[in-house]
Amino acid sequence: xxxxxxxxxxxxxxxxxxxxxxxxxxxxxxxxxxxxxxxxxxxxxxxxxxxxxxxxxxxxxxxxxxxxxxxxxxxxxxxxxxxxxxxxxxxxxxxxxxxxxxxxxxxxxxxxxxxxxxxxxxxxxxxxxxxxxxxxxxxxxxxxxxxxxxxxxxxxxxxxxxxxxxxxxxxxxxxxxxxxxxxxxxxxxxxxxxxxxxxxxxxxxxxxxxxxxxxxxxxxxxxxxxxxxxxxxxxxxxxxxxxxxxxx
Amino acid sequence: xxxxxxxxxxxxxxxxxxxxxxxxxxxxxxxxxxxxxxxxxxxxxxxxxxxxxxxxxxxxxxxxxxxxxxxxxxxxxxxxxxxxxxxxxxxxxxxxxxxxxxxxxxxxxxxxxxxxxxxxxxxxxxxxxxxxxxxxxxxxxxxxxxxxxxxxxxxxxxxxxxxxxxxxxxxxxxxxxxxxxxxxxxxxxxxxxxxxxxxxxxxxxxxxxxxxxxxxxxxxxxxxxxxxxxxxxxxxxxxxxxxxxxxx
Numbered sequence: 001x002x003x004x005x006x007x008x009x010x011x012x013x014x015x016x017x018x019x020x021x022x023x024x025x026x027x028x029x030x031x032x033x034x035x036x037x038x039x040x041x042x043x044x045x046x047x048x049x050x051x052x053x054x055x056x057x058x059x060x061x062x063x064x065x066x067x068x069x070x071x072x073x074x075x076x077x078x079x080x081x082x083x084x085x086x087x088x089x090x091x092x093x094x095x096x097x098x099x100x101x102x103x104x105x106x107x108x109x110x111x112x113x114x115x116x117x118x119x120x121x122x123x124x125x126x127x128x129x130x131x132x133x134x135x136x137x138x139x140x141x142x143x144x145x146x147x148x149x150x151x152x153x154x155x156x157x158x159x160x161x162x163x164x165x166x167x168x169x170x171x172x173x174x175x176x177x178x179x180x181x182x183x184x185x186x187x188x189x190x191x192x193x194x195x196x197x198x199x200x201x202x203x204x205x206x207x208x209x210x211x212x213x214x215x216x217x218x219x220x221x222x223x224x225x226x227x228x229x230x231x232x233x234x235x236x237x238x239x240x241x242x243x244x245x246x247x248x
Numbered sequence: 249x250x251x252x253x254x255x256x257x258x259x260x261x262x263x264x265x266x267x268x269x270x271x272x273x274x275x276x277x278x279x280x281x282x283x284x285x286x287x288x289x290x291x292x293x294x295x296x297x298x299x300x301x302x303x304x305x306x307x308x309x310x311x312x313x314x315x316x317x318x319x320x321x322x323x324x325x326x327x328x329x330x331x332x333x334x335x336x337x338x339x340x341x342x343x344x345x346x347x348x349x350x351x352x353x354x355x356x357x358x359x360x361x362x363x364x365x366x367x368x369x370x371x372x373x374x375x376x377x378x379x380x381x382x383x384x385x386x387x388x389x390x391x392x393x394x395x396x397x398x399x400x401x402x403x404x405x406x407x408x409x410x411x412x413x414x415x416x417x418x419x420x421x422x423x424x425x426x427x428x429x430x431x432x433x434x435x436x437x438x439x440x441x442x443x444x445x446x447x448x449x450x451x452x453x454x455x456x457x458x459x460x461x462x463x464x465x466x467x468x469x470x471x472x473x474x475x476x477x478x479x480x481x482x483x484x485x486x487x488x489x490x491x492x493x494x495x496x
Binding site: 195209210220221222230232235236239243 | 441443457458463464465466467468469470471478480483484487491
């Protein structure tokens with residue numbers, strides 16, 4: 001792991017890093033040392049590790065809870081190199097979208113998600129290995145995951161595969177092909193649904209929520225489309241992680 | 249309004265009162281004077297104004313938010329006189345239940361709710377008139393309502409009829425006959441659903457949530473039956489009321 005830059009603003013230390021070819025960012029409280037709970041944030045499709053959606057969650061997790069928060073670029077985004085296969089699949093999706101076809105019927109969705117996941121899930125695990133070697137994170141503290149939309153699609157796969165993650169906020173995803181994977185998840189989950197989501201229709205999202213194997217799972221549904229999550233859901237996720245990651 | 253008893257315990261002043269033949273209770277912070285936001289709590293079926301469900305919400309609303317909280321007995325419960333018609337309808341419901349018939353098909357449900365509502369809704373309005381004349385409540389502060397199950401059934405009717413109520417936590421109810429009434433509600437609502445609720449099946453509850461006319465409405469669904477609401481939903485309701493009632 002190589003730290004490529006470090007800045008401190010408003011009580012938050014931001015460290016950009018690379019682990020091999022994985023570009024990432026770690027936010028920790030500027031004051032204080034020693035191990036602390038960690039939240040991994042998976043960004044949405046077409047976004048990157050420092051997009052507004054990531055930062056708007058990461059900063060309060062650091063300042064309100066004292067957590068460490070990390071994000072990495074998904075393949076083909078941010079500081080990653082071009083990924084020809086992902087680029088090809090995204091271009092095909094955009095053609096369907098421009099033609100006004102319904103999102104859920106795009107035949108390239110499963111292939112795109114498989115391609116991203118094949119690289120991103122192992123990369124998250126490599127990143128977690130490296131972060132847990134840092135004094136500011138350590139390997140004795142709980143780990144959470146936050147990700148909606150493509151970050152939810154990837155999160156369900158990651159959480160099902162990674163026993164170090166013990167609480168997760170997921171949602172805005174209703175992929176049929178995740179049902180069996182979701183059933184293997186047993187950690188506490190807060191699952192987010194947008195009532196009028198054109199990309200992840202409510203019935204499909206509820207089917208995934210229903211499939212989760214977790215004894216504690218809570219569904220939060222709000223009116224509006226895919227991108228209209230109310231800001232009080234950020235506050236809710238803070239309390240969710242505070243409840244599940246702060247006790248030890 | 250006649251205060252029939254007053255006690256102070258753990259920082260909470262409890263005043264039992266009657267307004268005509270309406271028996272009620274008001275909780276306020278033991279310390280401090282002057283007007284404050286008020287939350288009305290409607291109890292569930294077969295319960296009463298000081299049941300565990302009411303008290304477990306009322307006490308933190310007082311101690312965490314400094315609110316006044318009031319509850320009254322529904323007709324035929326608590327310190328109310330016997331109500332022969334309600335007694336007759338409840339006995340019929342219990343017969344259906346003992347025979348193992350599905351809750352939702354009991355033909356007496358609509359009649360029971362109409363009978364309770366015909367008295368309880370005007371009684372709530374009379375109670376609110378009286379409470380707003382007290383120095384410890386006043387008529388300049390926002391008013392909220394909390395009620396699930398029968399407290400939700402009555403709450404939807406009360407909130408739709410009473411413009412002084414500006415935020416409400418409702419739920420565990422899916423009555424078809426409330427659809428048009430729910431559509432008239434425009435205040436912020438937190439709506440609670442139990443995923444495996446035998447009495448208020450999820451589809452019926454979601455239909456009512458969908459019908460609410462509110463721009464801000466949020467659905468919280470959790471696994472388990474009618475009575476298994478997780479305790480973090482109490483915490484969530486505290487924050488909901490703090491957000492909507494504390495600003496003025």
